[in-house]
Amino acid sequence: MFEYAPAPESRSVVTIAPSYGLFIDGEFGEAKDTFKTINPADEEVLSEVALAGPEDVDRAVAAARRAFEGWSTLPGSERAKYLFRIARIIQERSRELAVLESLDNGKPIKESRDVDLPLVAAHFFYYAGWADKLKYAGFGPDPRPLGVAGQVIPWNFPLMMLAWKIAPALATGNTVVLKPAETTPLSALFFADICRQAELPPGVVNIVTGAGDTGRYLVEHPDVNKVAFTGSTEVGRAIARSVAGTGKKLTLELGGKAANIVFDDAPIDQAVEGIVNGIFFNQGHVCCAGSRLLVQESIAEELLASLKRRMSTLRVGDPLDKNTDVGAINSAAQLARITELSEIGATEGAERWSPECPLPDRGFWFAPTIFTGVTQAHRIAREEIFGPVLSVLTFRTPAEAIEKANNTPYGLSAGVWSEKGSRILAVADKLRAGVVWANTFNKFDPTSPFGGYKESGYGREGGRHGLEAYLA
Structure with a gap:
C-alpha cells in the first residue's frame, strides 16, 4: 500500500x-x-x-x-x-x-x-x-x-x-x-x-x-x-x-435515509466505489447519502470483503491535506449524535466494524463505520445518522429490495447497481425517491432537479x- x-x-x-x-x-x-x-x-x-x-x-x-x-x-x-x-x-x-x-x-x-x-x-x-x-x-x-x-x-x-x-x-x-x-x-x-x-x-x-x-x-x-x-x-x-x-x-x-441497492450482476469494484462515495463523501453529512446498503444475498460476502478492503485505504485527517478522504465532523453536537446512534446500533445487536484508523487528538472525528446484521427494526436503519455510518441489509428478490428500500419515512434519493438497463429502469420506477442514480451515486448537475x-x-x-x- x-x-x-x-x-x-x-x-x-x-x-x-x-x-x-x-x-x-x-x-x-x-x-x-x-x-x-x-x-x-x-x-x-x-x-x-x-x-x-x-x-x-x-x-x-x-x-x-x-x-x-x-x-x-x-x-x-x-x-x-x-x-x-x-x-x-x-x-x-x-x-x-x-x-x-x-x-x-x-x-x-x-x-x-x-x-x-x-x-x-x-x-x-x-x-x-x-x-x-x-x-x-x-x-x-x-x-x-x-x-x-x-x-x-x-x-x-x-x-x-x-x-x-x-x-x-x-x-x-x-x-x-x-x-x-x-x-x-x-x-x-x-x-x-x-x-x-x-x-x-x-x-x-x-x-x-x-x-x-x-x-x-x-x-x-x-x-x-x-x-x-x-x-x-x-x-x-x-x-x-x-x-x-x-x-x-x-x-x-429535508432529511433522507437513502437505499443503495446492489444486484448480483453489478460490477462489484464499481459498486464499492459508489457505496464509499455514497456514504463517506463529506463525512456522510449529506441528506441524500446512501446510508442503507441493500445487497443481494448471493454476493453479500464478496461485496463486504471488497468494501472493507476499500475502507481500509480511506485516509481520515486534516481537511486541508489534499490526500484526505474523510475530514472532520462539523460540530461537537453532531459528533455526539453520530456516536449515540452508533452505540445504539451495537446495543441492538448489529455487528460494528471500522478499519484501523488513528484519529487526531483535537477536533471532532469519527472513523468510517459499517454495521452488518442490520434489520429494518434497528434504529440505525430507520433514523438519519448524518455521519460516516453505513447500515448493511440483504435481499433475495427485486421485489424484496424495492419493499425494503421504500420502507422509510424519507424519500430523497436511491441508487441501483446492475448491468441490466431493463432491471435498473424497472426498479427505479418503483422506488419512492426524488432522485435515483444508476450505477453511480451523489452526482449533481445544475440542469437536473433535486428534491424529495x-x-x-x-x-x-x-x-x-x-x-x-x-x-x-
Whole structure:
C-alpha cells in the first residue's frame, strides 16, 4: 500500500477577518450580540460573527423589499449580466473559497475544490442563462417574481446550498435575505463581498448570520413572500406549521435515509466505489447519502470483503491535506449524535466494524463505520445518522429490495447497481425517491432537479423545475 506524504493546501490564500457584521443593503453593519465560528478539525476560533436579532432581520427584509422594486423590473438580460459576473468571480476566487469552506466546515479540500466550488459557479451560470427566457420555461406567458425570499441553509454544503437558493431567486427577479448555518457562516459572508465586487444593487442579497432564532424570525417575518429551507425534518415541520395559512410559498428539502441497492450482476469494484462515495463523501453529512446498503444475498460476502478492503485505504485527517478522504465532523453536537446512534446500533445487536484508523487528538472525528446484521427494526436503519455510518441489509428478490428500500419515512434519493438497463429502469420506477442514480451515486448537475417525497420535503431545486418555486 502507498504511504502518502502530507500535501497541505496553504491557508495563506484566504484572509479571515477577526470579526464579521451583518450584510444588509449592500453594507456590513454591527449587531448587538456575536458568536464564534470554529474550525472543527482543531477547535480553534476562526472568527467572531454577528448574531442577528428581530430588528436586524426587520432591516434586512426592508432592504430586500426596497430593492425588489428596481430588481424585478430590470430586463432578464440585465439580471443575467449580474449572475454571469457573480459566477465568474466565484471561479476566479475558487481556491480561496475552497480553503475557507474546508476550514469552517471540516470537509476535505479535494471535495470543496473539485465538487463544491465548480457546482456553485455552474449554478450561477445555469440560472443566468434562464433569466431572459422565463416566458419559455412553461410557467405561463408572463411569469412574475414573488417578492422577498427568506432562505435558510444548512452547514453540510454551505456555499453550494447558497447557490441552489440564491441563483434561481435572482434570475426570476426576487430579492433575498439568507441565513447561513451558525456553524458555517463564513462562506456566505465572503459571498456578500462577491456581491459587492459584482456591483449587485444594494439590498438584492442580504446575509443575516445567527442561530435557530434568527432563522425563525426570518421565516415568520410578515413581509417575506417565499420561504426556502434545507435542513432537518424536525425543523422543516415547524416551518411548515408557521407558514401555513400565510400565503407564503414554501419549499422544503429535508432529511433522507437513502437505499443503495446492489444486484448480483453489478460490477462489484464499481459498486464499492459508489457505496464509499455514497456514504463517506463529506463525512456522510449529506441528506441524500446512501446510508442503507441493500445487497443481494448471493454476493453479500464478496461485496463486504471488497468494501472493507476499500475502507481500509480511506485516509481520515486534516481537511486541508489534499490526500484526505474523510475530514472532520462539523460540530461537537453532531459528533455526539453520530456516536449515540452508533452505540445504539451495537446495543441492538448489529455487528460494528471500522478499519484501523488513528484519529487526531483535537477536533471532532469519527472513523468510517459499517454495521452488518442490520434489520429494518434497528434504529440505525430507520433514523438519519448524518455521519460516516453505513447500515448493511440483504435481499433475495427485486421485489424484496424495492419493499425494503421504500420502507422509510424519507424519500430523497436511491441508487441501483446492475448491468441490466431493463432491471435498473424497472426498479427505479418503483422506488419512492426524488432522485435515483444508476450505477453511480451523489452526482449533481445544475440542469437536473433535486428534491424529495414524504418526510424528505417537497418542491424541487435545480433545473427548470427550480424556477417554479420563485415565480407567481
